[in-house]
Amino acid sequence: MRHAASKLIVRLASNTFSAADLANATITLPQYTTGATEENGQFIPGTTTADITLDRSDANNAIAIIQPQRINAYGAVITVTINGRDYTANAGATGLTYNSGEALTMIVNLDKEGVTLSANVVDWTTDEVELTVLQVTTPAAASQGVEAGDVMNVYLEGDGDYSLLRAFTYNAQGEWVSNSTPLYWEDIDANPANLRASIIASDALNSNQVADVLIADDLSVPRNTSANFTLRHAVSKLIVRLTSDTFSAADLAGATITLPQYTTGGTEQNGQFVAGTTTANIAVDRSDTDNGIAYIQPQTISANNGVITVTINGRDYTVNASAGGITYNAGEALTMIVSLNKEGFTVSANVVDWDTDEVKLEALTVGTSVSGATGVQDGEEMIVYTGNASDRTQLTTFTYNSASNSFSANPTVYWESLSDPTTFYASILRQTKYNDTQLDDYLVAAPVTQTASNGVNFELTHPEAKVVVQLRSSDNSFSTAELADMTITLPNYATGATVDRGVFVPGTGTGNITVAKNVGDDGNSAIAIIQPQSKAAGTTVVSLGTTDRTYEATYNQTLQFRAGVSTVLDIDVKKTAVTISADAIDWEAGDTVSLVVNSLTINGELGNNADYFKDKSIYAYMIGTDDAPYVYTYEQGTSGYQWNGPALYWDNLIGQTLSLTGVFYPYQGLIPTGVTGNTASFPWNLPADQSDGYDNYDLLMTTWNTLSQAT
Numbered sequence: 265m266r267h268a269a270s271k272l273i274v275r276l277a278s279n280t281f282s283a284a285d286l287a288n289a290t291i292t293l294p295q296y297t298t299g300a301t302e303e304n305g306q307f308i309p310g311t312t313t314a315d316i317t318l319d320r321s322d323a324n325n326a327i328a329i330i331q332p333q334r335i336n337a338y339g340a341v342i343t344v345t346i347n348g349r350d351y352t353a354n355a356g357a358t359g360l361t362y363n364s365g366e367a368l369t370m371i372v373n374l375d376k377e378g379v380t381l382s383a384n385v386v387d388w389t390t391d392e393v394e395l396t397v398l399q400v401t402t403p404a405a406a407s408q409g410v411e412a413g414d415v416m417n418v419y420l421e422g423d424g425d426y427s428l429l430r431a432f433t434y435n436a437q438g439e440w441v442s443n444s445t446p447l448y449w450e451d452i453d454a455n456p457a458n459l460r461a462s463i464i465a466s467d468a469l470n471s472n473q474v475a476d477v478l479i480a481d482d483l484s485v486p487r488n489t490s491a492n493f494t495l496r497h498a499v500s501k502l503i504v505r506l507t508s509d510t511f512s513a514a515d516l517a518g519a520t521i522t523l524p525q526y527t528t529g530g531t532e533q534n535g536q537f538v539a540g541t542t543t544a545n546i547a548v549d550r551s552d553t554d555n556g557i558a559y560i561q562p563q564t565i566s567a568n569n570g571v572i573t574v575t576i577n578g579r580d581y582t583v584n585a586s587a588g589g590i591t592y593n594a595g596e597a598l599t600m601i602v603s604l605n606k607e608g609f610t611v612s613a614n615v616v617d618w619d620t621d622e623v624k625l626e627a628l629t630v631g632t633s634v635s636g637a638t639g640v641q642d643g644e645e646m647i648v649y650t651g652n653a654s655d656r657t658q659l660t661t662f663t664y665n666s667a668s669n670s671f672s673a674n675p676t677v678y679w680e681s682l683s684d685p686t687t688f689y690a691s692i693l694r695q696t697k698y699n700d701t702q703l704d705d706y707l708v709a710a711p712v713t714q715t716a717s718n719g720v721n722f723e724l725t726h727p728e729a730k731v732v733v734q735l736r737s738s739d740n741s742f743s744t745a746e747l748a749d750m751t752i753t754l755p756n757y758a759t760g761a762t763v764d765r766g767v768f769v770p771g772t773g774t775g776n777i778t779v780a781k782n783v784g785d786d787g788n789s790a791i792a793i794i795q796p797q798s799k800a801a802g803t804t805v806v807s808l809g810t811t812d813r814t815y816e817a818t819y820n821q822t823l824q825f826r827a828g829v830s831t832v833l834d835i836d837v838k839k840t841a842v843t844i845s846a847d848a849i850d851w852e853a854g855d856t857v858s859l860v861v862n863s864l865t866i867n868g869e870l871g872n873n874a875d876y877f878k879d880k881s882i883y884a885y886m887i888g889t890d891d892a893p894y895v896y897t898y899e900q901g902t903s904g905y906q907w908n909g910p911a912l913y914w915d916n917l918i919g920q921t922l923s924l925t926g927v928f929y930p931y932q933g934l935i936p937t938g939v940t941g942n943t944a945s946f947p948w949n950l951p952a953d954q955s956d957g958y959d960n961y962d963l964l965m966t967t968w969n970t971l972s973q974a975t
Contacts (some may be wrong), residue, residue, distance in 0.1 A: 265366065268326050270362035270364060272328045272368050273368070274369070274370045275372070284455075293315065294340045295314065296330060298312055316538055320722065324969075335362075339354060341354060341370075342732075342923070351374060367932055370516075377543075384906055393702075407854070412434055414434045415463065416431070416432045416495075417430075421458035426719075438934060445543065449748030456487065457491075460482055460483075462478060462532050473547075474529070476559050477498045477537050498532075498537035500563075500593060500596055501559055501598070502523070502559075504521050504556035504558070505554065505599065506604060506947075519574050521556050522572070523546040523548065523558060527563045527619075528542055529542040546558055564592070566589050567587050570582050571583050571584060581679075581715075641725075643665075644692050645663050645692065646663075646690050646724075650686055653711075658745060660677050684715055686713070691706050691766045694726075696795075697793065701777045702778075702792055709725075710722075710725075728795060728796070730791075730794075731792040732790065732791055734833065735808070735835050737838060749810070750810055753779065753913065755776050758794075761795035779791065799821055799823040799825075801821050804816045808837060879898065880897070881895050881898070883898045937959075
């Protein structure tokens with residue numbers, strides 16, 4: 265036989281209630297199911313509910329025999345009434361089950377700050393189940409940095425807003441203790457309860473700083489469970505350390521450190537950090553002279569705005585934000601090390617190398633040359649000037665050492681000798697002019713206005729334009745030697761620009777600029793350094809000269825030569841071919857045919873007489889000379905029948921007028937091998953015997969064609 269019911273044993277314990285209080289307490293099981301009966305050897309569960317009061321005959325062990333049942337998640341498990349007040353514990357998230365034949369021993373810990381229950385269930389022995397009421401805790405990791413005496417305010421949501429629920433103090437034992445009356449779940453109507461928490465870890469160190477506020481994530485806490493807050497810094501912390509090779513320790517200790525016109529005014533409100541909107545100079549606290557401290561609200565200092573000002577011996581040294589700005593993030597501590605040295609300012613320079621532009625010219629094709637920033641070259645001298653746009657004087661010369669990646673000044677310059685602020689100009693002579701028609705290749709910096717600090721940063725770019733010319737002949741009509749002998753000229757370009765004490769001044773003259781050959785980094789380039797300018801549409805962009813003639817290239821749009829841009833002209837130069845056409849009138853159909861053989865132009869079709877010219881030739885005579893004819897044969901090629909023969913180039917006929925006639929004569933042996941100079945006749949004999957076919961003695965002949973160059 266076995267037990268059909270469940271047995272509950274309850275023991276009370278307390279660190280704050282007396283033994284008499286516990287002995288007189290009433291223990292109730294609230295609204296449990298009851299009414300079970302036995303019928304014919306069967307256990308029949310009841311269906312009614314009622315409060316079941318436990319037997320207290322044994323002051324140490326209150327006992328109840330109940331029918332098996334389940335208490336759902338967060339349902340009421342037990343109520344202890346002591347000194348007229350009820351303490352109720354609820355089931356946790358997994359609920360609680362009373363099983364048939366099992367005894368459950370429940371230990372109820374009663375303390376004035378709350379109730380903790382533990383229960384053990386085995387077969388008439390004990391197995392432990394935890395039931396808790398509201399406890400305020402923090403995870404171990406989040407408690408780091410919290411000190412005994414810190415106060416955490418806990419806020420409860422109600423009617424759409426949060427209000428203070430309780431303040432808790434962190435004690436030496438690592439516990440949060442309510443600062444007023446104990447906090448019971450019975451005091452909170454909401455289930456779950458929406459809670460917030462905040463800690464003022466440190467008050468503001470001065471009037472313009474903000475307090476070090478710790479803010480917890482919002483929690484939704486089910487009834488009778490713990491509220492575990494994770495708190496994070498809502499503000500930023502700045503640690504400033506001063507170093508110097510020339511200022512004394514006393515100078516540094518007496519320095520004032522200011523954050524210029526930072527945003528401030530943020531406060532903690534009902535468990536949240538609310539950022540301020542005012543701006544002010546924030547003094548860094550120097551109670552510790554080695555580590556200045558400032559608590560500031562999160563913010564970003566934009567590029568070129570002041571980040572920090574150090575006032576030492578009555579002089580301000582301000583450091584500005586770089587191009588990317590500087591951001592102070594919530595919960596982050598930024599350590600800023602400021603190096604102050606009397607020997608003045610240092611410089612850094614970033615050289616932006618030639619960009620590349622593309623231009624498409626008539627008779628020109630353009631290749632792309634890729635280049636990037638190569639930086640300052642070892643040994644280059646950067647001359648620095650001070651003053652304004654109209655009046656500048658040389659300050660010093662800096663020489664770059666690539667091994668140490670730094671500049672050295674000769675003579676040395678001290679900030680104390682300069683006005684505050686100072687405007688600086690700088691230039692580097694990268695390449696002297698290739699010839700007297702061109703410009704020197706300078707790198708020029710945009711003016712920099714800087715207050716006293718330890719660095720001046722220049723951005724140097726080419727104020728001139730570069731033209732790179734490459735010559736080739738894709739059809740090999742010009743040899744490599746002929747291309748190398750060509751002169752290259754940029755005709756009627758703007759000239760006369762100079763670099764005056766770090767400022768580029770455009771010229772106002774015009775002239776022909778000779779492109780220098782066999783120069784550049786590879787020693788095999790044709791380059792011109794010119795001032796930025798444009799060439800109007802239709803004007804000559806480049807002139808190429810040989811012994812006998814000049815080739816000119818124009819562009820059908822406005823062409824821009826821009827500062828810092830290298831325009832690469834890849835020129836395909838070809839000899840100009842003479843164009844010849846021939847019309848053959850057939851005997852019957854009267855079709856028109858035009859021919860192209862290399863430089864000979866052919867148009868039209870032969871129709872039904874398509875085989876008429878196969879393996880036969882046309883002879884072109886240059887009338888007025890004693891030269892042999894130019895022979896063009898219609899013969900089988902790789903893609904069918906085509907005309908083959910020599911090319912005629914105008915380049916080989918400088919200053920001549922060309923008179924041509926075309927002759928087609930099937931009986932090849934009767935074609936004359938030349939024509940006498942200055943003759944107006946053409947010898948030809950028609951044989952009397954044409955028995956092998958009169959077609960073999962047919963003669964087709966054009967009229968004279970007198971041609972001039974470019975026809």
